[in-house]
Amino acid sequence: MRLPKNISQAGIAHLMLLVAVVGLVVFLLISNTFDFKDKLFGSLFPKPSSQAMTGATDTSYNLGILVLKYFPLTPDGQKIDINTTGDVGDLYSTVRQRTIDVTNNLISDLPKASSYLGYSNPATPPSLNYQVVDTKEYTQPVPILTDDTRRPNYNQIMTNQNICNYVDNQNVREVWLWAYQGGNYPGTSTSYLKISESKMSGPFGDISNSNRYNDMPICKNTYRVYTFNYSRGTSEAMESWGHQIEAEISAIDSNLFRNLWQGSNYPQTLNTDGRCGSAHNPPNARSEYNRNNSTPQKSDCLNWNPDSLGVLSDISCSNWGCADINDANNASLNYQIWNWQNLPGRNNTKTYQGKQLRNWWDVHGDFDTVMASNKSLTVFLQSPNPTPTPVPQLTVSCIPLQNLANPNTVSWEATVYGGVMPYQYNWTGTDGLIGTTQTVSKTYTGGGYKTASATVKDNEVVPQTKTVSCGEVFINYSYKRVFISSDTTNGNFAGISSGDVVCGYLAQNAKLGGQWMAWLSDSKT
Numbered sequence: 001m002r003l004p005k006n007i008s009q010a011g012i013a014h015l016m017l018l019v020a021v022v023g024l025v026v027f028l029l030i031s032n033t034f035d036f037k038d039k040l041f042g043s044l045f046p047k048p049s050s051q052a053m054t055g056a057t058d059t060s061y062n063l064g065i066l067v068l069k070y071f072p073l074t075p076d077g078q079k080i081d082i083n084t085t086g087d088v089g090d091l092y093s094t095v096r097q098r099t100i101d102v103t104n105n106l107i108s109d110l111p112k113a114s115s116y117l118g119y120s121n122p123a124t125p126p127s128l129n130y131q132v133v134d135t136k137e138y139t140q141p142v143p144i145l146t147d148d149t150r151r152p153n154y155n156q157i158m159t160n161q162n163i164c165n166y167v168d169n170q171n172v173r174e175v176w177l178w179a180y181q182g183g184n185y186p187g188t189s190t191s192y193l194k195i196s197e198s199k200m201s202g203p204f205g206d207i208s209n210s211n212r213y214n215d216m217p218i219c220k221n222t223y224r225v226y227t228f229n230y231s232r233g234t235s236e237a238m239e240s241w242g243h244q245i246e247a248e249i250s251a252i253d254s255n256l257f258r259n260l261w262q263g264s265n266y267p268q269t270l271n272t273d274g275r276c277g278s279a280h281n282p283p284n285a286r287s288e289y290n291r292n293n294s295t296p297q298k299s300d301c302l303n304w305n306p307d308s309l310g311v312l313s314d315i316s317c318s319n320w321g322c323a324d325i326n327d328a329n330n331a332s333l334n335y336q337i338w339n340w341q342n343l344p345g346r347n348n349t350k351t352y353q354g355k356q357l358r359n360w361w362d363v364h365g366d367f368d369t370v371m372a373s374n375k376s377l378t379v380f381l382q383s384p385n386p387t388p389t390p391v392p393q394l395t396v397s398c399i400p401l402q403n404l405a406n407p408n409t410v411s412w413e414a415t416v417y418g419g420v421m422p423y424q425y426n427w428t429g430t431d432g433l434i435g436t437t438q439t440v441s442k443t444y445t446g447g448g449y450k451t452a453s454a455t456v457k458d459n460e461v462v463p464q465t466k467t468v469s470c471g472e473v474f475i476n477y478s479y480k481r482v483f484i485s486s487d488t489t490n491g492n493f494a495g496i497s498s499g500d501v502v503c504g505y506l507a508q509n510a511k512l513g514g515q516w517m518a519w520l521s522d523s524k525t
Helices: 009-030 034-044 092-113 154-160 163-169 234-262 331-341 367-372 496-509
Strands: 061-070 128-138 172-179 198-201 223-229 297-299 313-315 395-402 409-417 424-429 433-435 439-443 448-457 465-475
Touching (some): 061 092, 092 172, 092 234, 092 331, 163 172, 198 234, 223 234, 234 331, 409 424, 409 465, 433 439
Parallel strands (some): 172 223
Antiparallel strands (some): 198 223, 395 409, 424 433, 424 448, 448 465
8 A cells, every 4th residue: 555655654653553453442342362351451440459359358167176075974874963063963865965966056057157147148158167077975074183273174185185186187176175164162162163165275375265374285286175064055155166256356456356346345225336246245235145135226237347337227136036946046146146147257348448358267267377477357469269279078987876874875976077068967777767967866675786877968069978887786675784893892881782882883983884783692682
């Protein structure tokens, strides 16, 4: 093409630039190279920071639990020894089942509590998932210190469990210790067992809701020990757990958490606008534990803004449920779940002083990393597409646990690793055994070998399913057990009945359970 002689060099440059721009526009309109177009327009017109940083808060954690249970028994092995506990003397089988029920409730409720705004969308993914790694039961009192404080000897208990093997090799991050407390021990001003609601040990010390003694074994990773009182229920256990969460987040930024998110303890009494409340007190509290208060109070919790007071709305127990139906469904428990669901969590887009809030559950789920690196409740810009963590393979095992006090009763217990929680359980077995929980119990009315199998399905998009056989246990209605004591006893009894008492105590010390009689005779028997 010939150009007119009177066009200058500058004119030629402008004309060539125009042609290039038109060509680029045409290419973009007809091109199927969408990745190229997306990258180009993404560079020219970047997304707002609240969208670009969403991936920084899309974090979740699988936490392993070691469950320990202490049941001091009466000589006949049938009841909890109230002389040891101070206030619990119920049937051993009743108390044991209560610990199973509350443990299962917590495993279900804690992930629910960590689901950001889960009350408005039940499908919201949790930040925390829990699975029981191991359960151990002891028919004896909790070991205590020898200094007259009646405090549990947590160091001895954890050392005997080889706790660092669980923590550093099996991902245990919490120990749930089931025990008792009681009133004041006779002649003292302290309880029968002076428990600590929660304790912590790890590279960064004891940051817990109790006296911080730093008196447990230190492992490579941080772990917590909760002492749950089996005279109480699920709400009280969750409260102990919640106070530990409060202590950990306060250690990162007390002002942002305590003052700006939790707010005043008694907004209704003080006639002030509520924020989101604490483990004890809701945003409309008049006093401590006022979780069933139906009188509304203005609060910005549903539209919380850390930089200033957000949009206010009426908050009362109608938001979480005012009714006390049972241990698994009551105003106290439901409030705590609702309260924690408002904590800035997974995929939140909240900002504070121009910075993106992190998923605050990072603090509990990955405490050591938060303390060692970005000790803050905000995050820096991260890749919106982090490399996903591979889901570990689902593995299942199960065992029968025969009740020593009643050998006809068997608890079948499954242990699950990997996959995505929560798990679904399906039990089948001889004599019509069925169940849908992690542990099922059955009292058999006929003798012979009993078997069971467990099928477990996880919560992946494409679920993993495993079925395992749990072996067999023999039920014998006709047998009598006999033991020979290594101890010797003066034969000058005050009658055969006194020998029965001695026999019973020896059987209890040997943890044999059941009722025992001495094998003796005299001139009349």
